[in-house]
Amino acid sequence: xxxxxxxxxxxxxxxxxxxxxxxxxxxxxxxxxxxxxxxxxxxxxxxxxxxxxxxxxxxxxxxxxxxxxxxxxxxxxxxxxxxxxxxxxxxxxxxxxxxxxxxxxxxxxxxxxxxxxxxxxxxxxxxxxxxxxxxxxxxxxxxxxxxxxxxxxxxxxxxxxxxxxxxxxxxxxxxxxxxxxxxxxxxxxxxxxxxxxxxxxxxxxxxxxxxxxxxxxxxxxxxxxxxxxxxxxxxxxxxxxxxxxxxxxxxxxxxxxxxxxxxxxxxxxxxxxxxxxxxxxxxxxxxxxxxxxxxxxxxxxxxxxxxxxx
Amino acid sequence: xxxxxxxxxxxxxxxxxxxxxxxxxxxxxxxxxxxxxxxxxxxxxxxxxxxxxxxxxxxxxxxxxxxxxxxxxxxxxxxxxxxxxxxxxxxxxxxxxxxxxxxxxxxxxxxxxxxxxxxxxxxxxxxxxxxxxxxxxxxxxxxxxxxxxxxxxxxxxxxxxxxxxxxxxxxxxxxxxxxxxxxxxxxxxxxxxxxxxxxxxxxxxxxxxxxxxxxxxxxxxxxxxxxxxxxxxxxxxxxxxxxxxxxxxxxxxxxxxxxxxxxxxxxxxxxxxxxxxxxxxxxxxxxxxxxxxxxxxxxxxxxxxxxxxxxxxxxxxxxxxxxxxxxxxxx
Numbered sequence: 030x031x032x033x034x035x036x037x038x039x040x041x042x043x044x045x046x047x048x049x050x051x052x053x054x055x056x057x058x059x060x061x062x063x064x065x066x067x068x069x070x071x072x073x074x075x076x077x078x079x080x081x082x083x084x085x086x087x088x089x090x091x092x093x094x095x096x097x098x099x100x101x102x103x104x105x106x107x108x109x110x111x112x113x114x115x116x117x118x119x120x121x122x123x124x125x126x127x128x129x130x131x132x133x134x135x136x137x138x139x140x141x142x143x144x145x146x147x148x149x150x151x152x153x154x155x156x157x158x159x160x161x162x163x164x165x166x167x168x169x170x171x172x173x174x175x176x177x178x179x180x181x182x183x184x185x186x187x188x189x190x191x192x193x194x195x196x197x198x199x200x201x202x203x204x205x206x207x208x209x210x211x212x213x214x215x216x217x218x219x220x221x222x223x224x225x226x227x228x229x230x231x232x233x234x235x236x237x238x239x240x241x242x243x244x245x246x247x248x249x250x251x252x253x254x255x256x257x258x259x260x261x262x263x264x265x266x267x268x269x270x271x272x273x274x275x276x277x278x279x280x281x282x283x284x285x286x287x288x289x290x291x292x293x294x295x296x297x298x299x300x301x302x303x304x305x306x307x308x309x310x311x312x313x314x315x316x317x318x319x320x321x322x323x324x325x326x327x328x329x330x331x332x333x334x335x336x337x338x339x
Numbered sequence: 340x341x342x343x344x345x346x347x348x349x350x351x352x353x354x355x356x357x358x359x360x361x362x363x364x365x366x367x368x369x370x371x372x373x374x375x376x377x378x379x380x381x382x383x384x385x386x387x388x389x390x391x392x393x394x395x396x397x398x399x400x401x402x403x404x405x406x407x408x409x410x411x412x413x414x415x416x417x418x419x420x421x422x423x424x425x426x427x428x429x430x431x432x433x434x435x436x437x438x439x440x441x442x443x444x445x446x447x448x449x450x451x452x453x454x455x456x457x458x459x460x461x462x463x464x465x466x467x468x469x470x471x472x473x474x475x476x477x478x479x480x481x482x483x484x485x486x487x488x489x490x491x492x493x494x495x496x497x498x499x500x501x502x503x504x505x506x507x508x509x510x511x512x513x514x515x516x517x518x519x520x521x522x523x524x525x526x527x528x529x530x531x532x533x534x535x536x537x538x539x540x541x542x543x544x545x546x547x548x549x550x551x552x553x554x555x556x557x558x559x560x561x562x563x564x565x566x567x568x569x570x571x572x573x574x575x576x577x578x579x580x581x582x583x584x585x586x587x588x589x590x591x592x593x594x595x596x597x598x599x600x601x602x603x604x605x606x607x608x609x610x611x612x613x614x615x616x617x618x619x620x621x622x623x624x625x626x627x628x629x630x631x632x633x634x635x636x637x638x639x640x641x642x643x644x645x646x647x648x649x650x651x652x653x654x655x656x657x658x659x660x661x662x663x664x665x666x667x668x669x670x
Binding site for chain 2: 038049050248252254257258293296297298304306307
C-alpha cells in the first residue's frame with residue numbers, strides 16, 4: 030500500500046502539486062508576517078486576496094496584459110491594506126473585529142464587481158509555465174522545480190528577501206522594535222505609526238498578489254469566493270512559522286505537500302475514506318504545532334494599538 | 340433598554356401580523372417566489388440550474404407581471420441562509436425555495452412558524468411530513484442517470500483507459516452523479532479505471548484544480564466532476580487537452596475545445612407542478628425528482644466538439660434505455 034505511494038511518478042506529482050498549492054499561502058503569509066511583527070494583526074487577508082484576485086483577473090482580461098493585472102492586484106491590495114492601517118493604527122480599532130469586517134467587505138465587493146462586470150465565470154490566458162534554462166534540464170527534478178510559472182517562482186524568491194529585510198536591515202530592526210516595545214522604539218525616535226502603516230500596506234499588497242497568483246497564474250478563472258478560506262489558513266501559517274519567513278515557508282510546504290499527498294492517496298484508491306484523507310493536512314499541521322516545541326512567542330505588542338503617553 | 344425591548348416586541352408582533360396576512364394572498368395576484376442558494380447564480384453549476392429554471396418558469400407563466408422571483412445567492416453560511424428564508428417567509432412570498440441540502444435543519448425550524456407559506460427544499464426526498472410539517476416540498480435530481488450516460492461516453496472515448504473524477508463531498512447528488520458515472524464507464528469499458536477524488540469542499544477551486552492535475556499525472560485522458568469548484572479542474576482539462584464531462588449546468592463556455600457533453604438540470608417542470616399544487620391549496624408534503632424521463636434532466640452535447648457519431652448514438656441509445664427502464668441505474 031505504501032509502496033504505491035513511493036514511486037517516482039507519485040512523489041514528483043506530490044512535489045509539483047505541493048509547490049503550486051503553497052504559492053498563494055506564501056505571498057499572503059509573508060505579507061501578514063510583516064504586519065504582525067510590527068504589532069498589527071490583519072484578519073482581512075482573505076478579503077484582500079479576493080479583491081486582488083478579481084482586480085488581476087479583470088484587468089488582465091480587459092487589457093490582455095498579465096503584468097497590468099499583477100500591478101492592479103498589488104495596487105488594490107495595498108489600498109485595502111492602507112485603509113486597514115488607518116482603522117487599526119490611527120483609529121485604534123480592535124484588530125480582530127475590524128479584520129473580519131475587511132474580510133466581509135472584500136468578499137462582498139469582489140462578488141459585486143464580478144456580478145456586474147463579468148456576469149459569469151470566464152477564463153483568462155494566465156501566466157504559462159516558464160522553464161528556466163539549464164536548471165529545468167536537470168533530470169527528473171528540473172521539471173518539478175524549474176518549470177513553473179513566474180508567480181510561483183516569485184513566491185519562493187520572496188522568502189529569502191523577506192528574511193533578509195526582517196533580520197538584516199535597519200527597517201527590519203524598526204519593524205521588530207515596534208512590534209516588541211513600541212514605547213521604547215518611540216522614545217528612540219522611531220515613528221511607530223509610520224512603520225506600522227508601511228507593513229500593513231505591504232501586507233495588503235502581497236495579499237492582493239496572492240489572489241492574483243490564483244486568478245491569473247494557477248487557476249485562470251474568477252468565481253465568487255474564489256479563495257475559499259485560503260487567507261485564513263495563511264494567517265494560521267504565520268503563527269505556525271513562528272513569525273519568521275523561513276518558518277512560514279516550512280508551514281506552507283508541509284500543509285500543501287500533505288494536501289497533495291491526500292489527493293494521490295485517493296487517486297491510487299488506497300483504502301482510506303475520503304473524509305479522513307481531506308483531514309490529513311489539517312491534522313498533521315496541528316500535530317506539528319503541538320509536537321514541535323514552540324519556543325518562539327508572538328510579538329509582545331501584537332494587536333495592541335500604540336498610544337503615546339502624555 | 341426597557342424602551343428598546345418594548346419597541347422590539349412591537350416590531351416582532353407587527354412582522355408576525357404582516358406575515359400572517361401575507362401568506363394568504365396567493366390567489367389572483369402575482370405569484371411570488373424567493374430562492375436561497377449556496378453559491379452564485381452564475382456558478383455554472385448547482386445554483387445556476389435553479390436560477391435558469393426560474394427564468395423559464397417566469398416565461399411560461401407569462402412574465403414578471405404574473406410571476407415575480409427574487410434570489411439570495413452565495414448563502415454558503417447556513418445561518419445567513421436561515422435568516423434570509425425567514426425574512427422571505429415573513430414578507431409573504433408564496434413559495435420559498437431553500438436550494439441546498441445543507442438548509443434542511445434551518446428549514447425544519449422555520450417552516451412550522453409560517454403554516455400559510457409553501458417551502459421547497461432540495462436536493463432531498465425529505466418533506467418533514469413524518470415530523471408533522473405539511474408545508475415543505477422536497478425535490479431531488481436523479482443525477483446518476485445522466486452520470487451513467489456521461490460515463491458510457493467516457494468509457495467509449497478514453498484511449499488510456501484512465502478516467503479521473505473530481506467531486507466535492509461524498510454525499511447527496513454529487514455522490515449519485517459520480518456513482519452513476521462510474522457504473523456507466525464500467526458497463527461500457529470494463530478495462531477502464533476510474534479514479535475518484537473527493538476534495539472535501541464545494542468551493543475550493545485551487546484544490547479542485549490540483550486534484551485534476553493529479554488525475555492527469557496518473558494518466559487520465561477523460562475527466563468529469565460535479566459542483567461549483569470544478570471550474571478549477573476544467574481549466575486543467577483544457578490546458579492538457581483532456582476531455583471533460585459536465586453536470587448541473589452547461590460548462591461548455593469554459594473550455595469549448597474539450598467539453599464533450601453536460602448533464603443539465605432543469606427544475607422548471609418541478610416548480611410548475613408546485614405552483615399548481617399551491618394554487619389548489621396543497622402547500623407541501625410531496626417529493627419530486629427530475630429524471631431523464633420527465634426531461635428535468637437532459638444531456639446537452641457540445642456542438643463545437645466533434646463527437647464520433649457512433650458514440651453519440653451509443654449515448655442516445657443509453658438515454659433511451661434508461662427512460663424505458665431497460666437500464667436501471669439504481670442510486
